[in-house]
Amino acid sequence: MKGGFTPTMRSARALASAAIFNVPFVRHLWTWLGLDPISKQRMVDMLRAGRTVVMIPGGVAECMAMERGVETLYLRKRFGFIKVAIQTGAHLVPAFTFGQSEAYGYWRLGPPFVPKRVANWLSETFAFAPMVFWGKFCSPIPYATPLHTVVGKAIPVKQNDNPTNAEVAAKLEEFIDAMTTLFETHKAANGCSGARLRVV
Secondary structure, eight states: OTTOOOHHHHTOEEEEOGGGGGSTTHHHHHHHTTEEEOOHHHHHHHHHTTOOEEOOTTHHHHHHHOBTTBEEEOOTTOOHHHHHHHHHTOOBOOEEEETGGGSOEEEESOTTTSOHHHHHHHHHHHTSOOEEEEOGGGSSSOOSOOOEEEEOOOBOOOOOSSOOHHHHHHHHHHHHHHHHHHHHHHTTTTTOTTOOEEEO
């Protein structure tokens, strides 16, 4: 990670879909790695305690929207984490990891085997992407590919217990702009000069 760690980041906790904690053994692995099931209340409690929340807002929907050869961010409908940030006055920090799309191969349920709407319904119903992934030797071990995480400047957020929809939408757009700028600014230096970002 470029830019180092701050004291707040050392006390950070990552939040992930609660569905992955329903799998025996895997839930223990995720917890050991520093992940907790995501929920609004969990986010609020952590942020009000001055801790850092690490999350991927796109979640399962982002997995379903991925395209090979394109870096996809599912953000335009993700108002929830922005609203929580405003309600708690927590700054928003954009970050992107280059090389992650090369770490694994994957196959996702969808056309021509089943209609896309069916695959999306399954992912929404079970909060889990209907897909399989593999790495080196068809194992969970990722392919040997460099990963470079870049962290942008914190976006200031003014605390407001009851933000309007317009205020939330404006702050989300500011976050999307920051993510896009971060990607375009650093992609060449991280071996991805030809990469294209798609925000949906």
